[in-house]
Amino acid sequence: MVGASGMGKTTLLKLLYKEEVPDKGKVLVGGMDTSNIHGSRLRRSMGIIFQSFRLLEKKTAFENIAYGAEVLATPPKEVRKRTKEILDLVGLADKSHRLPGQLSGGEQQRVAIGRALINEPKLIIADEPTGDLDPENTDRVLNIFDRFHQEHKATVLFATHAVDVVNRLGRRVIRLQQGNVISDATGGYWSEQGEETKE
Ligand SMILES: Nc1ncnc2c1ncn2[C@@H]1O[C@H](COP(=O)(O)OP(=O)(O)OP(=O)(O)O)[C@@H](O)[C@H]1O
Ligand SMILES: [Mg+2]
Numbered sequence: 001m002v003g004a005s006g007m008g009k010t011t012l013l014k015l016l017y018k019e020e021v022p023d024k025g026k027v028l029v030g031g032m033d034t035s036n037i038h039g040s041r042l043r044r045s046m047g048i049i050f051q052s053f054r055l056l057e058k059k060t061a062f063e064n065i066a067y068g069a070e071v072l073a074t075p076p077k078e079v080r081k082r083t084k085e086i087l088d089l090v091g092l093a094d095k096s097h098r099l100p101g102q103l104s105g106g107e108q109q110r111v112a113i114g115r116a117l118i119n120e121p122k123l124i125i126a127d128e129p130t131g132d133l134d135p136e137n138t139d140r141v142l143n144i145f146d147r148f149h150q151e152h153k154a155t156v157l158f159a160t161h162a163v164d165v166v167n168r169l170g171r172r173v174i175r176l177q178q179g180n181v182i183s184d185a186t187g188g189y190w191s192e193q194g195e196e197t198k199e
Helices: 009-016 039-044 061-070 076-089 105-117 135-152 163-169
Strands: 047-049 123-127 155-159 172-177 180-186
Touching (some): 009 123, 061 076, 076 105, 105 123, 123 135
Parallel strands (some): 047 123
Antiparallel strands (some): 172 180
């Protein structure tokens, strides 16, 4: 999902995970009206990566990732196994005992991604997941999403400004302007200036 700053990307994502509720209209996720689902239950069924990571500052990378599985009463052995796998996937196995404050922005971003993936959700929602990342970390994040999509048949929806990322992926692109969807196309070319051509 793309659109310039202030066009409503974060707001739309918040509606999907019920951090905001609509004044009018309905929000359907997986065909279900979210007004009938408890917000916390809805959020537990998804993997959410926030624009500002929202990591637990007093917990290590390992603990931040494990936490999501622990709250679902996953057996401790299983939590450890999955957390180790996720740390490998996001390339942080060697920094698992660091606190968020001891990690770079890109590393914190990957902890946030790991936390979102721990319960193997079928829907992953990410707000600017490559926001402040250098090209190498951007590639890493896109590869993590791609692997997860392939291996778990998960849908990954993310908001971004990064024209190059969107065009390189060649996936479905939903464009927002002033809160409205102005185009929805697969493999569509998009530029910050608003030109668009279909392949
Ligand atoms: N809690 C709020 N109450 C009222 N207006 C808000 C609130 N949050 C955001 N807005 C406004 O809604 C519009 C859309 O904001 P939103 O955060 O969804 O934009 P965005 O597309 O995610 O932008 P960015 O790319 O900068 O993250 C903006 O004009 C913003 O000022
Ligand atoms: Mg935003």
